[in-house]
Amino acid sequence: MSNRMAAFGGPGKKKLEWRRFRYPESLVSYAGWLIAFTVVVFSIEYLNIPLDRILGMLGRMGDILADRYYPPDIEYIMDMDYFGYVVETIQMAYLGALFGLIITIPIAWFASFNMTPSRRFVYPVARLFGMSCRAVHETIWAILFVSILGFGMLPGVLALTLFSAGFAAKLFAEEIERIDMGPVEAMRSTGANLFQIMLFGVWPQVRVAFTGIAIYTWDVAFRAATVVGFFGAGGMGWYLKRNVLQIETERVAAIILSIIVLVIISEALSAWARRAVMKMK
Amino acid sequence: MAVLKVTDLHARYSAKGPEILKGISFEVEENDFFAIIGPSGAGKSTLIRCINRLVEPTSGSIVFDGQEVTTLRRVELRRLRRDIGMIFQEFNLVNRMSVMDNVLSGRLGYTSNLRTLFRAFPREDIDHALSLLDRVGLIDHVDKRADQLSGGQRQRVGIARALMQDPKLMLLDEPTSALDPKISREVMELIKEMAQELKVPCLCNIHDVKLATECCNKIIGLQDGVTMFSGLTGDMNEEKLGEIYAMEVL
Ligand SMILES: Nc1ncnc2c1ncn2[C@@H]1O[C@H](COP(=O)(O)OP(=O)(O)O)[C@@H](O)[C@H]1O
Numbered sequence: 001m002s003n004r005m006a007a008f009g010g011p012g013k014k015k016l017e018w019r020r021f022r023y024p025e026s027l028v029s030y031a032g033w034l035i036a037f038t039v040v041v042f043s044i045e046y047l048n049i050p051l052d053r054i055l056g057m058l059g060r061m062g063d064i065l066a067d068r069y070y071p072p073d074i075e076y077i078m079d080m081d082y083f084g085y086v087v088e089t090i091q092m093a094y095l096g097a098l099f100g101l102i103i104t105i106p107i108a109w110f111a112s113f114n115m116t117p118s119r120r121f122v123y124p125v126a127r128l129f130g131m132s133c134r135a136v137h138e139t140i141w142a143i144l145f146v147s148i149l150g151f152g153m154l155p156g157v158l159a160l161t162l163f164s165a166g167f168a169a170k171l172f173a174e175e176i177e178r179i180d181m182g183p184v185e186a187m188r189s190t191g192a193n194l195f196q197i198m199l200f201g202v203w204p205q206v207r208v209a210f211t212g213i214a215i216y217t218w219d220v221a222f223r224a225a226t227v228v229g230f231f232g233a234g235g236m237g238w239y240l241k242r243n244v245l246q247i248e249t250e251r252v253a254a255i256i257l258s259i260i261v262l263v264i265i266s267e268a269l270s271a272w273a274r275r276a277v278m279k280m281k
Numbered sequence: 282m283a284v285l286k287v288t289d290l291h292a293r294y295s296a297k298g299p300e301i302l303k304g305i306s307f308e309v310e311e312n313d314f315f316a317i318i319g320p321s322g323a324g325k326s327t328l329i330r331c332i333n334r335l336v337e338p339t340s341g342s343i344v345f346d347g348q349e350v351t352t353l354r355r356v357e358l359r360r361l362r363r364d365i366g367m368i369f370q371e372f373n374l375v376n377r378m379s380v381m382d383n384v385l386s387g388r389l390g391y392t393s394n395l396r397t398l399f400r401a402f403p404r405e406d407i408d409h410a411l412s413l414l415d416r417v418g419l420i421d422h423v424d425k426r427a428d429q430l431s432g433g434q435r436q437r438v439g440i441a442r443a444l445m446q447d448p449k450l451m452l453l454d455e456p457t458s459a460l461d462p463k464i465s466r467e468v469m470e471l472i473k474e475m476a477q478e479l480k481v482p483c484l485c486n487i488h489d490v491k492l493a494t495e496c497c498n499k500i501i502g503l504q505d506g507v508t509m510f511s512g513l514t515g516d517m518n519e520e521k522l523g524e525i526y527a528m529e530v531l
């Protein structure tokens with residue numbers, strides 16, 4: 001034993017030890033990787049995925065696109081009628097995101113483990129609500145509401161509301177769970193009630209994050225809004241469906257192109273806005 | 282009559298966990314500046330949080346202002362907490378909120394939900410906040426965000442917030458441990474002066490024994506949740522101190 005070690009450990013003291021390999025944790029994790037790898041190999045075998053045919057298919061797809069979908073009928077979408085549907089889509093996304101965000105605030109509060117009014121009852125119910133919103137795909141919500149309410153914007157807005165609420169509530173609840181609990185304790189000690197603590201102790205801490213989540217939500221709601229119309233829930237999706245059914249492939253190409261452009265624009269705007277908000281911190 | 286009378290207080294954080302407080306008893310009287318000293322981990326913060334039930338004691342009795350605290354229901358407990366100001370080691374301010382709003386938040390127990398929503402505090406609360414901020418030397422920083430202040434200034438905001446409550450008792454959890462020695466002394470002096478001016482008794486956790494003997498008239502020494510010493514500051518001597526801190530030196 002060197003002098004240096006003797007000074008700390010001394011004779012008769014337990015020898016200090018540290019190793020990266022832990023038994024059995026490390027073994028379990030190695031086994032996990034092995035199993036994951038084996039599963040991937042077996043699934044490729046089992047599904048009989050023919051990589052050469054996939055590559056060939058890409059080529060054929062290119063041919064078909066060039067043949068039937070080119071050139072896109074741009075003139076068709078440069079039309080006031082279509083523009084009206086675009087505006088309707090934006091309105092639907094806006095309203096859906098707005099209503100979704102409004103119900104997100106209480107849901108996320110109730111579903112945050114640190115601030116929920118009751119961990120035994122309110123917390124699981126709020127979590128379940130958020131999970132159900134996310135579990136059902138937005139197009140299925142659209143189909144559901146169309147079948148209840150008939151065609152139009154209203155079922156679209158409702159579908160997007162649930163979609164946005166499910167999306168935003170999870171992010172926002174996580175944000176609430178990350179706050180500094182010191183100020184919360186301080187306000188509790190002044191005799192403030194839970195509502196006041198949320199307003200004064202929690203909201204200032206999560207306000208910026210909430211704004212970011214709101215912008216993000218609007219962005220994904222817009223993307224979802226472009227398709228719910230396919231099922232009769234209003235917006236450009238309806239236009240798309242009509243032309244698909246009539247096999248107007250060049251018009252379909254133009255519509256898809258316009259959706260792509262709009263989604264890219266909305267995403268760029270939201271990325272820019274979110275960065276601006278984060279700077280405010 | 283004692284403002285606060287604690288009898289045989291026990292506390293633990295979970296049913297299976299270790300007992301943190303093992304039967305603590307003491308009394309705080311009017312005009313007392315009562316120190317709780319002891320090595321870290323002794324249970325000082327736990328004890329002080331039991332008084333306003335931020336931590337639930339498992340047994341024992343706490344009588345504050347003639348009222349048994351341990352059996353209060355939720356609404357009564359909030360009412361009681363309005364009368365007890367608290368100052369924290371880590372200040373516990375809302376960083377992204379103005380100094381003014383941080384101080385006004387001491388008034389929430391007296392404010393309706395609707396007023397809270399619109400931050401519409403009564404005029405007299407605002408005047409009170411201004412005079413307290415003036416007294417603690419922050420009148421030029423009223424609209425700054427709390428995170429723009431230095432440590433000493435932040436604790437002054439904490440003091441103003443606690444005094445905003447017009448408390449009948451102050452609980453201080455190592456109010457100066459996060460500050461450097463010079464500022465520490467200034468802040469402690471300020472607390473002591475204001476407590477005397479406003480005639481508020483204080484119950485104060487202190488790690489630094491020297492500071493405790495300088496500021497306080499009574500001392501209780503804790504070690505591992507057990508009272509090792511209890512009495513007037515004058516009766517405190519090196520030998521007893523050594524006993525309390527023996528664990529820490531080892
Ligand atoms: N929230 C908590 N949950 C479980 N144990 C805790 C908690 N807070 C403190 N403890 C434990 O209680 C003991 C006393 O802590 P504390 O009251 O903070 O002592 P002090 O303030 O004297 O340093 C320590 O052993 C600590 O680990």
Ligand SMILES: [Mg+2]
Nearest residue numbers: 325326327455
């Ligand atoms: Mg402590």
